[in-house]
Amino acid sequence: MTSPLISLFTGLGSRRVVETVTPERTLADVVLPPQTRRTLEQALAEVRNQTLIFHRWGLGERHASGLGLAFNFAGPPGTGKTICAEAVAHALGMKLLVVDYAEAESMWVGETPKNIVATFRAAVEQNAVLFFDEADAIASRRSAGAILPHDRESNLTVNVLLRELEAFNGIVIFATNLAANLDPAFERRIRTHVLFQMPGGEERARIWQLQIHPKKTPLAPDVDFRRLAERYAVSGGDIKNAVIKAAAAAAAEPGSDLGKRISQRHFESAMEEVLSAKEIMQQSLFTERGVGADDPVIVWRKVEARWRTAMLVALGLAGTAFVAALVALALVLLR
Ligand SMILES: Nc1ncnc2c1ncn2[C@@H]1O[C@H](COP(=O)(O)OP(=O)(O)OP(=O)(O)O)[C@@H](O)[C@H]1O
Ligand SMILES: [Mg+2]
Known part of the structure; x- marks a missing residue:
């Protein structure tokens, strides 16, 4: 059977949004502040034990879900998150299945949830570490209102991701620049946050x-x-x-x-x-006319924010007028 991922790997123009990489860079190629390196090494030790228990000792065949390990590599741009994901896969002797998430979401419009499922399946088939690069976009968009179709798809995507994450028995690494953006539901499923600081x-x-x-x-x-x-x-x-x-x-x-x-x-x-x-x-x-200024979602949010401000001002004025009327009425009645 043809894997649904084949279309993701090959059919979307020159830029690949999902790519399997055979890691070459190792932890020796990365210079990290001592605290970051310690947390990373602890994460790696956990993964190794996980592999031992669930693969070699067969517990993975006995238990169906909740056995995966998810990590969040958080930190400013250029601090080594991507290189470390590669190094982790290298240390484990596994391939790395890289999803450029920000890019993928804009390419998969309308099909993101389906492609997320296919991506997890591909990671299982290839026994690869799954790496969601630029993952801020995943987590920051779930909104309670879900007014726009875009919001609805984002909500569905996050739900599908959480479900897949729960069922996945492998290793997932998210890379984010803004850890604070992560949806709380992810927070619970992520074992370790590795903070990538700027180098000293x-x-x-x-x-x-x-x-x-x-x-x-x-x-x-x-x-x-x-x-x-x-x-x-x-x-x-x-x-x-x-x-x-x-x-x-x-x-x-x-x-x-x-x-x-x-x-x-x-x-x-x-x-x-x-x-x-x-x-x-x-x-x-x-700046006002910078990147994203023409994005309909951003434009919509700006309009929404302006209306909200106008409504609040109108409500404030109405409230003040009401209080003034009450005071006037009280004065009239007291006379
Ligand atoms: N800590 C580091 N040690 C050695 N090289 C580094 C380190 N951080 C960055 N580099 C160099 O910079 C390049 C870019 O780093 P990398 O792509 O891993 O950063 P990143 O944290 O993933 O950035 P972004 O958030 O922009 O994706 C690496 O290929 C490497 O050459
Ligand atoms: Mg990166």
Whole structure:
């Protein structure tokens, strides 16, 4: 039988929203603050025991539901959540089934619940760790009113997800930037929240070092990663982008390839570029005419909010008038 997921893997244009990855990166490729690493290692130990008990000891065949393990990797962008999901799958010798959730939801309009079910089934078939990347979108949208069709589908999606999660015996990892957005119903089903913090100076210096090839990347003698780490308090993702930009700038300089070197000034100006690109993004995200300004849901919510304010003001005025009328009536009666 053809898996319903085949259409998800292949039929939606060039960008894949569901993808099976054979993990290559390991925990040795990640630099984490000590607390984050400890929580991650505890999570991994739990998973290993779970595998032992339910697979090797056969308890999974005896009990039908509630045996899965769900984790939430929460933290700011570029702090290593995706890389760690890959590393966890690697450590367990499993594949990683990645669902780019934000992308998937917009592509699956009208079909999200059905595709969620198919995704869980695919994870079982492939014995893969299921990874919902950019998962904020799942949890933040369940609303009691459910006025718009979009809201109704989101509510249904969350319900289906919760049901699948309950029945799933494997490992699910959610990655979110805003842990506070998570629906409380998810909260109960998630075993461990791993908080990915921004790296400190020491970690940043090691991340800079990790982003280059220890033998092949040609560095000029003036390169000082520690200084870069002290000067720029940024995420690992920003460091990665700056390293690639710096290498591109060094490679574009005239002269023979053999003589080319990445020097400190390349890294510094690349990082300045990364920082100013981020500033531009922030502005367009938060100005009135920024991203999402034309989204009908956002427009609707703004209109709704304005009406709500107008109603409250009208009610306030009516209440004041009523009280004034009562006072006047009382005065008349007292005379
Ligand atoms: N803690 C880290 N240690 C080593 N490299 C890191 C770390 N954090 C980020 N990086 C580098 O930055 C890249 C992007 O990180 P990653 O995609 O894992 O971040 P993320 O937390 O998933 O971000 P987002 O929330 O934007 O999805 C990684 O591929 C890696 O090269
Ligand atoms: Mg990510």
